Amino acid sequence: MSRWRASATSLSISAKSDPAMIRDVLRMGDARLLRVSRPVEAFDSPELRALLTDMRDTMAHLDGAGLAAPQIGVDLRVVIFGFESSPRYPEVGAVPFTVLINPEVTPLGNDEEDGWEGCLSLPGLRGRVPRHRALRYAGFDEQGRRFEREVDGFHARVVQHECDHLDGLLYPMRMRDLGKFGFTDVLFPDGAVAPDD
Ligand code: NI
Numbered sequence: 001m002s003r004w005r006a007s008a009t010s011l012s013i014s015a016k017s018d019p020a021m022i023r024d025v026l027r028m029g030d031a032r033l034l035r036v037s038r039p040v041e042a043f044d045s046p047e048l049r050a051l052l053t054d055m056r057d058t059m060a061h062l063d064g065a066g067l068a069a070p071q072i073g074v075d076l077r078v079v080i081f082g083f084e085s086s087p088r089y090p091e092v093g094a095v096p097f098t099v100l101i102n103p104e105v106t107p108l109g110n111d112e113e114d115g116w117e118g119c120l121s122l123p124g125l126r127g128r129v130p131r132h133r134a135l136r137y138a139g140f141d142e143q144g145r146r147f148e149r150e151v152d153g154f155h156a157r158v159v160q161h162e163c164d165h166l167d168g169l170l171y172p173m174r175m176r177d178l179g180k181f182g183f184t185d186v187l188f189p190d191g192a193v194a195p196d197d
Contacts, residue, residue, distance in 0.1 A: 001066040001081070001119055001161045021057035023072040025120045033121060034168040037075040039102045043144030048078075052099060052142055055080050064120050065095070066158050068165030071121055077102045079162035095155045103139035103163050107132040108150065115157055117171045118184065126187055128180035129171050131157045 026033050040048065051074060059067040059080060066081030082097030111133040118126050134152035137159050141147060151159065161171060175181060185191075 001064065001117060001158055021054050022061045023054050023058045025058065025062065025067075025071050026073055028119075028122050028170055028172075030121075032073050032075070033070055033165070033170060035070060035075050036168055037070055037077045037166045039077050040140070043101070043140060044142065048142065051076070051078065052080065059120075062120055066162045067120060068162050070165050070168075077166045079103065079166065081158045081162050092154045095158055099142050100137065100159075100162075101140040101142070103137055103159075103166070105159060105163050106136045106138075108134040108136055108152075114180075115154070117157070117161055119161070119171055121170060122172070124183055124185070126182065126184045127171055127175050128177065129157075129161075129174050130176060131160045131174075135159065137163075 042048065051069060054072065055067050055069065055078070058064075058072060065083050066079060069076045069078040079100050080098065081100070082095045085092065085094040109132075112130045113133050114128050114130050116126050117129045133156065134150070135156045136148065136150045138146065138148040164171070164174070172178070172181060
């Protein structure tokens with residue numbers, strides 16, 4: 001998922017170091033984004049550590065709020081997400097940085113809410129997507145330790161968005177009103193992308 005920031009972020013890219021770890025993010029239309037990914041079987045391995053390093057570096061470089069392994073062409077059930085809260089968007093609280101492997105997502109209740117989403121695989125676009133308001137998710141960290149959380153709001157939205165990537169789903173495939181899909185700078189000409197308007 002991409003951050004709710006508009007355009008200025010790419011200007012800071014040159015300040016980041018070690019471009020060797022930055023991987024190309026596949027864009028919508030690439031068939032690899034449509035695959036159902038495989039569970040991770042070996043934890044705490046050099047391969048998994050290298051994958052997570054690349055994912056962290058790529059997400060940070062692109063100022064993303066989350067990234068799924070299929071977005072860099074790796075068909076494993078691995079997602080990362082998290083960001084500090086932003087004073088510009090106080091209604092979106094911080095989400096702790098999380099490595100989530102082989103996730104299981106269980107909706108809590110039947111409430112849905114619409115919210116704007118972006119995705120590093122659809123640069124420059126936003127869409128309004130219905131998601132479960134609250135959910136429980138469980139999975140494994142990098143060392144293979146199982147954990148579980150109950151979350152709601154934007155945290156729950158990010159988890160649903162990232163885990164969808166593991167099943168070959170991009171957010172437009174969840175939308176019910178394509179009239180609420182467009183270019184970020186056209187939808188939000190003042191540069192402020194309100195997540196809960
Ligand atoms: Ni995405």
